Amino acid sequence: MSDPRMVSPQRVDAHGDGGAEGGAEGVAEGADDPLRLCVFATVALLGWLLGPVALIGFAALGFVGYWRARRAGLMRSRCLLGDTRLVLLYLAALVAAGGVGLWAWVR
Numbered sequence: 001m002s003d004p005r006m007v008s009p010q011r012v013d014a015h016g017d018g019g020a021e022g023g024a025e026g027v028a029e030g031a032d033d034p035l036r037l038c039v040f041a042t043v044a045l046l047g048w049l050l051g052p053v054a055l056i057g058f059a060a061l062g063f064v065g066y067w068r069a070r071r072a073g074l075m076r077s078r079c080l081l082g083d084t085r086l087v088l089l090y091l092a093a094l095v096a097a098g099g100v101g102l103w104a105w106v107r
Contacts (some may be wrong), residue, residue, distance in 0.1 A: 052101030059094035066091065 047054045049069045068079070081087050 052098045055098035056095055059091045063091040
């Protein structure tokens with residue numbers, strides 16, 4: 001069963017004529033949606049604006065997500081660290097670093 005939140009973006013074909021099937025905008029095969037780049041830029045902006053508060057928020061959110069996933073049975077992650085215990089340790093260290101940064105920021 002597919003996730004209903006996952007949708008394919010509408011794409012415009014190279015000719016702009018709606019394609020052979022007469023779709024609303026046509027679909028260009030092979031054209032990837034760079035949504036992740038937009039997400040990365042937004043996260044970077046929030047990090048720049050909010051500093052340690054953003055680090056604590058994003059790291060804590062990631063920690064809770066991995067904690068729940070591990071309790072549900074996820075032992076390996078696609079994260080570079082692989083083992084979910086290492087990912088949890090990394091995210092906990094980021095929360096701690098954000099706390100130190102926040103303490104130094106308001107001090």
